Amino acid sequence: MFHLPHLVKIVLVLFFIALLSGCGYRPSAKYARAVLGEKISTSVTISAQDPENTVIIKDAVDAAIIEVFHASVVPRKYATTHLYLKLNEPRYLPLQYNTNGYIISYRATITLVITRESKDIKKKYTTIGSYDFAVEPNAVLTDQERFEAIKFSSIKAISAFVAQVSAEGVSK
Numbered sequence: 001m002f003h004l005p006h007l008v009k010i011v012l013v014l015f016f017i018a019l020l021s022g023c024g025y026r027p028s029a030k031y032a033r034a035v036l037g038e039k040i041s042t043s044v045t046i047s048a049q050d051p052e053n054t055v056i057i058k059d060a061v062d063a064a065i066i067e068v069f070h071a072s073v074v075p076r077k078y079a080t081t082h083l084y085l086k087l088n089e090p091r092y093l094p095l096q097y098n099t100n101g102y103i104i105s106y107r108a109t110i111t112l113v114i115t116r117e118s119k120d121i122k123k124k125y126t127t128i129g130s131y132d133f134a135v136e137p138n139a140v141l142t143d144q145e146r147f148e149a150i151k152f153s154s155i156k157a158i159s160a161f162v163a164q165v166s167a168e169g170v171s172k
Contacts (some may be wrong), residue, residue: 031169032069032162037080037118040071045086053150057087057112057158060151064158084115090150092141095132102137108149112157116165125164129157 042065044058061083062073076082088111096105109130116123131152133145 031167032165033071034169035165036069036071036116038071039074039079040065040069040081040083041074041076041079042083042085043076045084047087047089049089053090053147053154054087056147056151057085057154060154060158061085064162068162080118082117084117086113087111087150087154088113090146090153092146092149098137100137103135104137105132105134106141106149107132108146108153110150110153110157112154112161114161125161127157127160127164129153129155129160131156 042058042061044054044061046054065071065073091109093107093109094103094105095107096103098104107130109128112127112129114125114127116125129152131149133149135141135145
């Protein structure tokens, strides 16, 4: 016959199997892949004002495709979906002043316009990302500070795009 500890183990294993199979959990990447497909290509409109930041955005989008969507970045002719990205001009808003009235922190906000093209579907998304950062009082924003602010706010905007695409996959 079964011993009590052995019976308890069997019941616990069956309980966990029922719990995991019954919850219906699916990762958001699965929903996003339903919308975008397995093979994705990207292109970024190069900004005349910030050409180096355009490269950052392209790299961040390609990394998100691989890491979040678990899809492949391929040349345009092999892609099931193509993403066109355009960075609008970044905005820098003062957030905090010191006692002398000098700005000591900013919020960088960028807007990404992403157009998704699939077989017969063309859809436009607008996402916004922001990043707060401190500066030395009475200092001018350096290129390095701007570069990092755009990078981190772009990553947040891409995360918002991922959420939008995943939500579309859930509704399908």
